[in-house]
Amino acid sequence: MTGPLQDPIATDALIIGAGPAGLFQVFELGLLEISAHVVDALPYAGGQCIETYPDKPIYDIPGIMACTGRELTERLVRQMSPFAPTLHLSQEVSSIQTQDDGRFKVETSRGTAFLAKTIFVAAGIGAFQPKRLRVEGIEALEDEQLFYRATDAFKSQAAGRHVLVIGGDDAAVDWAVRLADDTAGDNPQRPASVTLMHRRDVFQGPADSLDRMRQLVADGALQLVIGQLTGFDAAQGQLTAVHLVDPEGAVTQLRADSLLVLQGVSPRLGPVADWGLALERKQVVVDTEKFSTSTPGIFAVGDINTYPGKKKLILSSFHECALAAFGAAKIIFPDRQTPLQYTTTSPRLHRMLGVHAPAASE
């Protein structure tokens, strides 16, 4: 997925990960007048909070009785907004190289490049990646006839095709329903047919969405197939059909020339392991003074780091972000002392936060 390299973006701080730690890192850096770019593998901010418990309440964020992962993300995005970071989403950092001038050259899977004075690894349990099909050779079809997200590219190639949606949760059911609805309408991008396939006849999702899916199946607008993909046929590099095995072990073939695979995401530590940082049980080792890794200038905050006493708590990551920001300030402003100023009393911070008079409570 490496695209053409663009001119590198020069930045004081590059944050890897847009989960709660990465978002609050933007805020803490902003208070010290350090602006940041943020890279995340997901197409939206929130990290584990959004991917693993978007609608479940968290009870141990200090001062907040209960908030869901989604609400916490929204709160942190709003809190950091005065510092207007640039988010580079749907891409992973693929390499980090130290330059002669002490800066780090960072490249992502989409060809975005940075020259960063400091790096904050806030990568949680790794980059969330769609769970991919394990069928030999099928990766050659990716971004052509095989998609792991319902992107615009997927939608435009689906027109007139026999689409197979693979997966059993909300997203798979929801997209199967939408596409099947399209086949009945006048949408110029409508598929020729839509099939939903899952390894068991058990689907997750809101009741009305499941009801609608069953109705479309009853009406013949959506095919439902229970089975697992074992292979595929291609002619001149073009997908024409898939092979599948049903729960009884019978092998069949299914016409399909467009695949939308929505089997959830799983975190992948990925290239973090290759950046030369000291690791301990796959966690990045940091000090507790400034949460620096073994490479000066690279900090690690949140669930990815480890130190004596470490607990993987969101509230601990907030503390780590604050101290890491002060650590970075020493590198970015080597000739300046960075005193601790309080948001309650500092007119300078009030200007930066856009709060000129005492603000109303949220």
Added chain:
Amino acid sequence: MTGPLQDPIATDALIIGAGPAGLFQVFELGLLEISAHVVDALPYAGGQCIETYPDKPIYDIPGIMACTGRELTERLVRQMSPFAPTLHLSQEVSSIQTQDDGRFKVETSRGTAFLAKTIFVAAGIGAFQPKRLRVEGIEALEDEQLFYRATDAFKSQAAGRHVLVIGGDDAAVDWAVRLADDTAGDNPQRPASVTLMHRRDVFQGPADSLDRMRQLVADGALQLVIGQLTGFDAAQGQLTAVHLVDPEGAVTQLRADSLLVLQGVSPRLGPVADWGLALERKQVVVDTEKFSTSTPGIFAVGDINTYPGKKKLILSSFHECALAAFGAAKIIFPDRQTPLQYTTTSPRLHRMLGVHAPAASE
């Protein structure tokens, strides 16, 4: 002010200080099934948040765009409420002694005594104490005719007396107004006269309160004196008059047999310095693994502690409380592993927090 000693209260954890750190310490201990008693010198919870910026917004509590010191206190009190700690207010810890069984015997200025397995020093910048008069010998009148809080004892002795209120802020103005209003009514406890004294003719407080004060002065129901106390007269141990010097240097005498001094509070590190804990520039030295002091079993969290990288941030104290709670669990439950459980997913924590089903967001 040492009262008679009561039977010691046995407790797993004693928290010294009911500011944000002390309040969140209750919560973090509660999650690990450790119940706590809390001691504070102030008559209410909140510490510096309440004493120094009750109505000013704080902008760097993670996930909370803005909240005043008072609001943060209310939020933390509500959050810890499932764990129902006992608060012992208006008293300071005066001594800590290690017992043969490893527990700590703790006594307060009001004679409350504890036998605690662990102690959490969350004393901030010290115990907030009313600013006292600096007039030789006047301390002998304290709690008889001289009061630093408008307690019930003050109110009952004020009946029929010439009351002098000293101070220039809200509290002093407010109490001068209330007492002067009383002199006009039928209240059996009404003073014979009320005088408000401040070193300058500048008073702080809500406009309506200041207006009311000036009106009472104009009506002759309240005397206003600008000056500073320099001495006093007593006959047979009873206060009869005070001496004061006005801004021009003239010395006068004023009849007064009851003093209410409301000159604000100031923090006093006080006996913390005498507990034998390792200190560095008047801060308690802790490790960053469990925020233990040099005495095993005594932890220190919040503004009172120090370690490499320490910043006096409320958000750092939250992290310190969490790790200190795990440190204490090892002492309180020596035979038990204490795994990290998440409030988002643990049914056990849900029961303890009283949230049986996913709760609505606050």
